[in-house]
Amino acid sequence: MRKITLLIPILLVAVVVALSSIFIVDEREKVLVLRFGQIKQERIEPGLGFKVPLLDEVVRYEDRILSLETPVIEVTPADDRRLEVDAFVLYRISDIRQFRQALGAGGEFQAAEQLNDILDGQIRAVLGSQGVTSNTILSPERAGLMDQIRNRADNRAKALGLDVVDVRLRQTNLPEQNFDATLQRMIAEREREATDERARGREAAQRVRATADRTYEEILSEARRDARIIEGEADAERNRIFAEAYGQDPEFFEFYRSLSAYEQSLTGRNSSMVLSPDSEFFNYLRSDQGAVAKQAEDAQ
Template sequence: MKKTSFLIPVAAILVAAFLSSIFVVDEREKALVLRFGQIKQVITEPGLGFKVPMVDEVARFEDRILTLQTPLIEVTPADDRRLEIDAFVLYRIDDVVQYRQAVGAGGESRAANDLSGILESQIRAVLGSQGVTSNTILSPERSGLMDQIRVRSDARANALGLKVVDVRLRQTNLPEQNFDATLQRMIAEREREATDERARGREAAQRVTALADRTFEEIISEARRDARIIEGEADAERNRIFAEAYSKDAEFFEFYRSLAAYEEALKGSNSTMVLSPNSEFFNYLRSDQGSRSDEGEQR
């Protein structure tokens, strides 16, 4: 009886000791077995682990991707237009031993602090480098800049046992005190561009107008030349016809020409003319001309 009562507590102690020596590592975790603060075992795979009860302790670390958001960072790109930028970073604990040694008892909060400082310095370095302007930051080239920040941040975060998975720039704003000045400068730049465009437009319009005027003059000159040629040919044809008619009946031709001259000279309301009565112009208007004609016919 006494022996049985003695064995039961011993068995209970042994079972408790055995159970306390067992621990489980979740698939979302990594773990370190520490003995008096010294690392005795590194566990990176999920499953059961063993430790010395009352001597060893288990430090657990996240194996999932973690997120960190930076405060507003003021950067000055190459065009001296200051911007306020905030970013977020995705990272994970890559080397638990290095991480434990780097952050010590500070744990996740100290790691986040150190990583935030690294990220801020690299954002300033990349976005403030030569050739990077505010327009570049706001353009599709932004993704290339974020890749540069990620690579440079990851190289420095290795010392903390961290792996930087991704970096994204979120808001890109102008500081409040610079907003009006920047807006006025943008307006002035757009007005200058508009003035240049209008000047180029006026220059192009003048070239088009000059070309049109020259083409117009050339067409008019050619038309006038062709008209004169046609008029000359028509006059020549008319003279030929007159000459042919004159050669067939000279007296009738003179009569016809006289009638045409009377029509031209006496048209309109004013039919008064001052000429000598003996002028040849009145040959066909004098009465004796008709008598002579009758006498000539009687003869």
């Protein structure tokens, strides 16, 4: 009986020691086993682990993606328009050994402060770099800037055992005290751009009008030249035809010319003419010339 009484406390102590030497690693965490501050084990897979009771300490770290919201910071892009921005960051602890050595017992709170300082510097560096204007920050190119911030912050954070998964710029606002001045400067710039655009438009319109006028003159001069050539050819053809007709029957040709002259001169309201009585104009209207005209008509 006395042996049983002594055995029960021994068994209880053994059970307590055995239980205190076992720890469980959850799938959402990573574990370091420390002995007097020195790392003895690193467990990143879920399951059971063992440690020396009373001597070893189990320190647990999140294996899930963590988030961080940076405070509002003021940046000055290349166009000197000051902006207030803040960011939302996703990160995770990738190397718990490096994390412990870099931050000690500070853990995730100390990591958030260190990461916030890293992001503050990288946001200022990227958004304040040459060629990055406020319009760039507010344009679709914003995604490329966020990728640059993430890459640069990730390179710095690896020294802390952290991986920066993503960085998103949230608010991008003008400082309240600079809003009116910035607005007026933007209006002035837009007016200048509009004036330049109108000037370029007027210049282009003048070039188009000048080209059109030159083309018009060239076409008109070519048309007049072609018209004169055609008129000359037509006159030459007419004269050739008249010459051939005159050569075939000069008397009939003279008769025909006289009739045409009578037709043109004796039409209209005023048909009065002052001529000498022996003028040749009315030769074919005299009785002695009538027979000649009749003979010419019969010959045709």
